[in-house]
Amino acid sequence: MTPSELEARFAQYDERIAALEAEKQANSWFTLAVIGSHPDTEMLLEMVRAAIQTLRGKTGPEAPADVAAATVLRLLEIERQILKAQQSQQALAEAGEAERLLEQQRAGSEQER
Missing domain, CATH: 1.10.150 (DNA polymerase; domain 1)
Known part of the structure; x- marks a missing residue:
């Protein structure tokens, strides 16, 4: 694998990690909203x-x-x-x-x- 291919793969991993972190935060906010309104x-x-x-x-x-x-x-x-x-x-x-x-x-x- 070339350095540019490795760099592209790491960029994809970074994007996936960022998406998972955003989803985790959204789930946390949703949970708080459900608890607060239940x-x-x-x-x-x-x-x-x-x-x-x-x-x-x-x-x-x-x-x-x-x-x-x-x-x-x-x-x-x-x-x-x-x-x-x-x-x-x-x-x-x-x-x-x-x-x-x-x-x-x-x-x-x-x-x-």
Whole structure:
């Protein structure tokens, strides 16, 4: 193989790697959008955990160990994102409740005047 052919092949590899990285980023954004907009994150979390358990028990020709391990790692990341979203939702709900109570106190003190 000539140096120019090698260079062309490496350029193709670079393009493929860049495309895979862009796809990975798009998948990550999509996952965050699904988690953030899902009406029942607890059910979503249960589904992800069930998939993790299923994959941990499967290796073979249909799911080689390295592919299964990579998929489990991605699902664990999704699980972490769901838990983080649930914490954020809880914090927002608590802040909203605190604001509502504060407004009630203000309204009550204004009525006393």
